[in-house]
Amino acid sequence: MKRIRVVQWGLGAMGGGMVKLMLEKDGLQVVGAIETRKDYIGKDLGDVIELGEKLNIKITDNPKSILKKSDVDIVILATNSFTREVVDTLQLIAEAGIDCITIAEEMVVPEASEPDLAKTIDEFAKRHDVTILGTGINPGFVLDSLVINLSGVCHRVDRIEASRLNDLSSFGPTLLRSQGVGTSVAEFKAGVSGGGIAGHIGFNESIRMISDALGLGVDKIEEVREPIVSNTDRETKYIKIKAGMVAGCRHTGIGFVNGKEVIRLIHPQQICPEAEKAETGDYINIFGAPDIKMSIKPEIPGGVGTIGLAVNMIPLVKRASPGIKRMIDLPIPACLMGPEAYIRRM
Numbered sequence: 001m002k003r004i005r006v007v008q009w010g011l012g013a014m015g016g017g018m019v020k021l022m023l024e025k026d027g028l029q030v031v032g033a034i035e036t037r038k039d040y041i042g043k044d045l046g047d048v049i050e051l052g053e054k055l056n057i058k059i060t061d062n063p064k065s066i067l068k069k070s071d072v073d074i075v076i077l078a079t080n081s082f083t084r085e086v087v088d089t090l091q092l093i094a095e096a097g098i099d100c101i102t103i104a105e106e107m108v109v110p111e112a113s114e115p116d117l118a119k120t121i122d123e124f125a126k127r128h129d130v131t132i133l134g135t136g137i138n139p140g141f142v143l144d145s146l147v148i149n150l151s152g153v154c155h156r157v158d159r160i161e162a163s164r165l166n167d168l169s170s171f172g173p174t175l176l177r178s179q180g181v182g183t184s185v186a187e188f189k190a191g192v193s194g195g196g197i198a199g200h201i202g203f204n205e206s207i208r209m210i211s212d213a214l215g216l217g218v219d220k221i222e223e224v225r226e227p228i229v230s231n232t233d234r235e236t237k238y239i240k241i242k243a244g245m246v247a248g249c250r251h252t253g254i255g256f257v258n259g260k261e262v263i264r265l266i267h268p269q270q271i272c273p274e275a276e277k278a279e280t281g282d283y284i285n286i287f288g289a290p291d292i293k294m295s296i297k298p299e300i301p302g303g304v305g306t307i308g309l310a311v312n313m314i315p316l317v318k319r320a321s322p323g324i325k326r327m328i329d330l331p332i333p334a335c336l337m338g339p340e341a342y343i344r345r346m
């Protein structure tokens with residue numbers, strides 16, 4: 001079996017994990033890595049991801065030095081969340097004639113937040129005959145493509161309500177700040193108005209994907225960010241909060257058709273949810289014919305799931321037609337366990 005040659009662009013929590021997973025897959029070969037961190041450049045990839053052995057791959061900050069179509073089949077991009085921030089990188093990869101999977105949240109459905117840029121990206125992808133996919137656990141899977149797959153057995157769907165209740169305890173200060181953890185209620189409200197407390201990035205994308213897949217015709221999306229106020233003291237490796245302070249953000253996205261709610265996605269993210277007996281999990285409720293209720297307890301771990309999806313989508317992207325793809329444009333993802341997963345699906 002000819003292995004698919006992959007360059008990993010971005011070696012943070014996600015990128016490092018993707019390299020480790022790809023090394024376990026017989027059908028994949030990691031051939032390069034790109035980073036801007038000064039302490040990584042020039043070092044061996046195996047050392048930087050603490051593999052315990054060298055990979056004989058030098059990390060570079062010069063993409064053009066390694067992005068050659070004759071040597072690379074696909075790039076996984078794990079650097080940023082926003083289409084505007086990754087568009088130049090995507091163009092450079094496309095101009096090299098190489099396919100790309102990105103985990104930038106907005107790229108899961110780029111036209112939802114950046115319609116003009118989405119058009120530009122689709123055009124340059126087609127011009128250079130490459131495929132670009134945005135994926136990840138959420139957006140990309142739990143609150144959109146999984147919901148869409150479940151709806152496949154329904155005769156009629158009246159309304160969808162799905163929630164992902166997760167634990168932020170293992171995350172560091174940057175993510176905790178973006179969710180308002182450790183603020184007072186007044187600071188939380190000011191942070192939401194000022195944009196510093198963003199909550200979840202992805203409701204626009206997930207609602208748009210569900211609406212388009214089912215043909216629901218959502219014409220308005222509203223988002224609400226509310227503080228999860230703790231009744232107890234809570235403590236993680238990174239932060240201690242007192243009762244009365246904010247433990248997280250309950251972020252809700254609602255899709256309407258002619259003023260009627262048809263999709264409600266709820267994402268309460270907090271530290272130490274067990275402190276108040278909140279059970280983490282992914283819950284999908286489809287109301288229609290038939291009603292469908294699915295719960296996954298505890299929730300699918302976000303980082304692990306994102307790494308898995310990005311890697312498992314590689315053969316599917318390699319066989320796709322050129323242009324921007326969404327998860328609903330490609331066959332359903334499956335864990336790459338043996339040769340058939342590469343050959344049959346290619």
Ligand code: NAD
Pocket residue numbers: 009010011012013014015034035036037078079080081082103104105135136137138139140302303306
């Ligand atoms: P991280 O901060 O741990 O790592 C990002 C890495 O990218 C850093 O090492 C940084 O130095 C590097 N980097 C940034 N810009 C670069 C550039 N131009 N060239 C080369 N390297 C660059 O973040 P992470 O946890 O690995 O996540 C990466 C991104 O993916 C984040 O924006 C995150 O929000 C997003 N994400 C999306 C999903 C999803 O469900 N869709 C899930 C997880 C993460």
